[in-house]
Amino acid sequence: MPADSGxxxxxxxxxxxxxxxxxxxxWSATVKRDLDEPGEGGEATFYYAHGRLEKVVARHYGEMGQRQVCYYLLGGQPSFVLEKLYRYNRPLYYDSAAMRAAHDTAAFAFDSSEVEEQRSYFAQGRLIRQLPRPAPGTPTAQVLQQEQNRLKTEFQTVLRSR
Structure with a gap:
């Protein structure tokens, strides 16, 4: 947006x-808790400054990847949410022995993961922008509402683990 737009x-x-x-x-306190999730589980770390929750980092683990969600809070609610989806090159358990047994050329290596990011911006409790943007032709308002509901529900679920 141009600076002179007013x-x-x-x-x-x-x-x-x-x-x-x-x-x-x-941080005045950091608290780590396990998340009660199916599959490989998850964990959340809660970051406090002067007794106020400022940031939450949740990790949801799976055999073929993990999802990391960082919630940056303003007034106790998400203002910015950074999601990273890591897609592993092989399953977690796929070590060098499994690789050789399968006549494969690679074992599990976190550094070989594909990473996808999504950024969500909230103002006054409402999702106002998400990057990357929805595909052309997708009703943006509808997608933002669905994503807002998803992120807020997930955030409340993570908060219950504290």
Missing amino acids: RADPLGPIRANFRRINAIRQ
Whole structure:
């Protein structure tokens, strides 16, 4: 958006909050909890500054990948959510012995994972932008509403584990 348009950047406060949280070097408390999930399970780490929850990092593990979700909070609610989906090159258990037995050329290597990112921006409890954007022709408002519901529901589920 051009600077002379007269309208404030709606992502400005979200980005400022993100920078503020990432600048915190000394957390007053960090609490790690297991997530009650099917499959390989998961864990969440809750980061507190001056007794206030500022950030939550949840990891959901699977045999063929993991999903990491970082919630940056403003007023106790997500303002920015960064999701990373790691797709493993082989199953977790696929070590060098399994590789040789299968006459394969690669064993499990986290560094060989494909990584996909999604960024979600919230203002006043409403999802206002998501990157990457929905595919052309997709009703954006409908997708944002579905994604807002999904992210808020997942966040509440993770919070229950604290």
